[in-house]
Every structure is written in structure tokens, then in C-alpha cells.
Amino acid sequence: MKNSVWRRTLLAVCAGIISIGVFFHFKSAPQDLQKSALPAVPVSVAPVATQDIPLQIQAVGTVMPFQSVAIKSRIESQIVEVKFQDGDVVKKGDVLFVLDDRTIKAQLEEAKAELLRDKAQLEDLKLQYERNKSLTEGRAISKQVVESSKFAVEAQTALVTARMAAVDNLSVQQGYTQIVAPIDGRTGTITTTVGNNVKINDVPLVTINQIQPILVQSSLPQANFDEVRRAMHAGAVVVTAKIENSTAIVEGKLEYIDNTIDKGTGTFVARALFANLDEALWPGMLVSVTLTVGQIANAIVIPEVAVQNSYSGDFVFVVEGDKAQKRTIKVQRHIKGMAIISDGLRVGEQVATDGMLSLSDGGAVSVRESGG
Numbered sequence: 001m002k003n004s005v006w007r008r009t010l011l012a013v014c015a016g017i018i019s020i021g022v023f024f025h026f027k028s029a030p031q032d033l034q035k036s037a038l039p040a041v042p043v044s045v046a047p048v049a050t051q052d053i054p055l056q057i058q059a060v061g062t063v064m065p066f067q068s069v070a071i072k073s074r075i076e077s078q079i080v081e082v083k084f085q086d087g088d089v090v091k092k093g094d095v096l097f098v099l100d101d102r103t104i105k106a107q108l109e110e111a112k113a114e115l116l117r118d119k120a121q122l123e124d125l126k127l128q129y130e131r132n133k134s135l136t137e138g139r140a141i142s143k144q145v146v147e148s149s150k151f152a153v154e155a156q157t158a159l160v161t162a163r164m165a166a167v168d169n170l171s172v173q174q175g176y177t178q179i180v181a182p183i184d185g186r187t188g189t190i191t192t193t194v195g196n197n198v199k200i201n202d203v204p205l206v207t208i209n210q211i212q213p214i215l216v217q218s219s220l221p222q223a224n225f226d227e228v229r230r231a232m233h234a235g236a237v238v239v240t241a242k243i244e245n246s247t248a249i250v251e252g253k254l255e256y257i258d259n260t261i262d263k264g265t266g267t268f269v270a271r272a273l274f275a276n277l278d279e280a281l282w283p284g285m286l287v288s289v290t291l292t293v294g295q296i297a298n299a300i301v302i303p304e305v306a307v308q309n310s311y312s313g314d315f316v317f318v319v320e321g322d323k324a325q326k327r328t329i330k331v332q333r334h335i336k337g338m339a340i341i342s343d344g345l346r347v348g349e350q351v352a353t354d355g356m357l358s359l360s361d362g363g364a365v366s367v368r369e370s371g372g
Helices: 002-028 031-036 102-137 143-175 222-234
Strands: 041-043 045-047 049-071 077-082 095-099 178-180 185-187 206-221 238-243 249-257 267-274 286-303 308-310 313-320 323-328 330-335 338-343 350-352 365-367
Touching: 049 185, 049 222, 049 267, 049 330, 049 338, 102 143, 206 222, 206 286, 222 249, 222 267, 222 286, 238 267, 267 286, 313 330
Parallel strands: 041 365
Antiparallel strands: 045 350, 049 206, 049 286, 077 095, 095 178, 185 206, 206 267, 238 249, 238 286, 249 267, 286 338, 308 313, 313 323, 313 350, 330 338
16 A cells, blocks of 8 residues: 555656656747747738839818809799709709899889980970070070079989980899809709799799809818828829729819818818719719829839737738738838838838738748749
8 A cells, every 4th residue: 555655756756857858848949939830820921112103192072063053033023934944954054944124124124215305305405505505695585594494404313314224224123034054063953933922032033053163172180281282382283082992093283272270170271173074973972082292203102901000009020031020110101002111121122911810920931833
């Protein structure tokens, strides 16, 4: 019994000594030997290269009409004819609505007749004045009579002037019986149809939006203000707009930046002009806007997917031979799937673009063939 216990105790002690020896053996082994025991991680690589990169600002924009006019009546009357349909394209000067003009025509004819009468009376008073002036030279009549006839001419002249103004006013009013398009554009929904009465400056009869050209307005961060303003001073700033769920990209130019930065949002308004000949842009649309405000020459670039993030900053795995090296980098900005690197990489080095989750600093890698 005692021999059996002694044997078990001895075996346990031996096993412990062996375990401790194995532990210290592997702990003291070179790290490269330990890592070489791990299988190589297959990765794809991309070269660190230089490229001229356009300096761009991304934003969301809202499409706005170049001009928008709410058509209203300038007189009180009744609509007798509508000469267009909902959504029609109209030109400046096209007749849109015709109003009943019979009352204004009658008033105009009456005013013209009164003007003719008053003109005739003026001519008669002028003749009397000239006759009285000639008679006063021979002392046939007094100067008081001459003065009275002179004042009568002046009063009648003022009356004729007033009559002429009344005729002109009614002529203008008659012109308002035909409501014309003040701009080129596309009409919206007609709100008042034939037979309805309209009042002066009442509800809009229709709204016309000019969409050739058209505007896209965006709010840009205050941090971009200086570079946008410098780009505008240097020349035309190209702006592109991409419509959601479409591959079409429309090109225009920056036309205006607001004179105030919104202190609540820290943004400023920028507005771009597009020819919009195919009417791809429509008022109210939301579009992705890209402003090209310059160019970075010989920028060091790598694929954006190669960049990893950690609490200590951005890093990549540089592949040298069959090893991966973790390298801390500084990213200047991301543009169209590429990362512009300001520090940490040299041209010609290779960076891993996939398999990074399985990589470790100094770990073994196997580079896949291109297209593999």
C-alpha cells in the first residue's frame, strides 16, 4: 500500500518537472521559430504608388429651379381661355390665360372719347387766348380777361394730360387681360380653369419653373471654405452631380457661395449651375455633389481597403518577402477608393489588401498571384 502511494507521488512529480521543462523550452525559443510554426496567411497586395489626385469635396445637394414664378392675375375678371396644359414647356411671352376684357374695352373707348373732347376744348381755349392777347394791344379788353383766358388754357391742358394718363392706364389694364409667361420654363398644375373669376394678386393660377439651366445647392463644412474660395478665385470650379440609383453624372460649375457661415451648423451654402439640356436634374431632387477645388501632385496613394484602424491610429501591413510588418501611417484623405498617405510609407512598398484580420506583426504570409 505504501509502495503504491509512493509510486503515484513520484510519477506526479516527474510529470510536473517535464511540463515545466517543456514550458521554459518553448518560452525561450526564438519568436520567429514560434511564428514559423503558424501557417502562412494568404494575402493580396497592392503597390504604394504616386498619382496626381484631384482635390475634391463630397456633399449632398438639392436641385432648385433657376427661376420660379407664381403666375397671378393683375386685374379682377373671368378666365375665358387657357392656352396651355399642365407640364407644358413655355417660352417668355407665350399667352397662358385670356381674361374677359369687355368691361375694360368699354372704359377705354369712353376715356378716348373724353380725351378727344377735351383736346378740342383746349384748342378752342387757345384760340380765345390768342384773340384776347391781340385785342388787349388795342386796349379793347382788359388785361384781366387775357389772364383769365390764359389760366383757362393751362387748366384745360392739365385736364387733357390727365385724360391721356387715364387712357394709358386703361390700355395697360387691357394688356393684363392676356396673362403671358414672364420666363422660359415648364409649367406646373393649372389651379384655376375657364369660367372662374380671378382677383388681383390672388392665388397663383400656375407656377413656372425654369429648369434649363438649373441650380444645385449644398451645405459645405466651414473647414472647406478657404479652399473653395481660393478655387473660385483661380478659375471655374467644376461640380458634378450624381442622381441616386443612376449611373448618370452631370457636370456644371460653382456659381456662388453665401456671404455668411451658419454658426449653428458650421456650414456655408454653395450653389452650382448646370445646363441641364436633357432635364436629368429636376427641382426637389437630392443628388450627390462633388466639387473639384484643386489637385494634389504626386500624392502617395494606396487602396482604401488596405487601411486598418485602431485606438492608436491608422495602420497597414507592409508585405516584405514572406513576412508582414505592421506600419503606423497618417491618412490625409480618402478619394474614390484610394487613401492619400502623408506619412509612414515609401513608394514601391507592397501593402496587404485582404486577409488583414489574420495577420500579425512579423507573421508569415503568402502572396496570391494577381487575379487569384
